[in-house]
Amino acid sequence: MYLLAKPLLMRMDPERSHDLVISGLARASRSPAGIRALRAAWGRRATSLPVKVMGIEFPNPVGLAAGLDKQGNAGAALGALGFGWVELGTVTPLPQDGNPRPRMFRLVTREAIINRMGFNSIGLDAFLANLEAMPRDVIRGINIGKNAATPVERAADDYLACLDAVHRHADYVTINISSPNTRNLRDLQEDRALDALLEAISTRADALNSKNGRKVPLVLKVAPDLDDGQVQAIANLVKRHGIDAVAATNTTISRDAVTGLPHADETGGLSGPPLRDLATRIIAALHAELGGVTPIIGIGGIDSADAALRKISAGASLVQIYTGLIYRGPGLVAEVVNGLARACRYAGHDNDTAAWLSTLHDHD
Secondary structure (H helix, E strand, O other): OHHHHHHHHHHOOHHHHHHHHHHHHHHHHOOHHHHHHHHHHOHHHOOOOOEEEOOEEEOOOEEEOOOOOOOOOOHHHHHOOOOOEEEEEEEOOOOEOOOOOOOEEEEHHHOEEEEOOOOOEOHHHHHHHHHHOOOOOOOEEEEEOOOOOOOHHHHHHHHHHHHHHHHHHOOEEEEEOOOOOOOOHHHHHOHHHHHHHHHHHHHHHHHHHHHHOOOOOEEEEEOOOOOHHHHHHHHHHHHHOOOOEEEEOOOEOOOOOOOOOOOOOOOOEEEOHHHHHHHHHHHHHHHHHHOOOOOEEEEOOOOOHHHHHHHHHHOOOEEEEOHHHHHHOOHHHHHHHHHHHHHHHHOOOOOOHHHHHHHHHHOO
């Protein structure tokens, strides 16, 4: 089905194609029959491969990365494709249009994308309304960010406003400080700024956990464009503030892997296979610094089970897909899940994902 639609979608402007697909999935999300059809066509192909990370029981370790469903209105349909969970957002406190168009570009020969969307968001009120309509049987992370107009020194206000609003709707919350498309946002990854931000967020999260009677884990999403010193500093702060997991990584501003290709000089974040090795290096470095105690969600260039296995071998406990889904279609989800299940069985662990991960990570 996707193979038939793909040529038409690829001839469209990338953002228009994206909006068309998400609109269709949003309609399906409101229809029990639509959800059943998607699950029958795609979701049932994915085998069960349960894993417990951050205290959450995931049906399998393959999730949807943030950015595809920014407005939180298509999560039920996306979950029906076989994902173990979906991450929605990034959501900002106030509605904002994001950066001017065009702001999304395909590098087709590398199955990559450059985007400079800039946290286009419907804002918390509309986002929460969409979450209210979403079935609770889909595990969801909520990715939060700051408005472009908010000075970076007041960024904590925006993150706290988002955390307050989404806490009761989220299975976990991701703190996005690593998008390259909001001015000065990545400055929050610097030692002193990150220390203050994580202190404020973790303190508020503790209060909300007590108030709402449930712990909602916190995930920090980092960039791939970090040196060893920055990785070490971030890992130390993650441990200091009790952050529950690290998502590695966001898109890259590097163009080393795509030099000379059409659109390679566009500003924005590069995703897809050209990001793969860079992201995997950061995962391995974080795993070494975190001592295997804090779990890592591996993201970047996953377009096959082998690519996902490389992330897991480097230290990830979960993986997420975005760009690969666009180029390979929804069949990629089951392909990756089933490939990981085969690797788990081949290692002698049947479908005991925790034992398999422990073996892989202890052999670093």
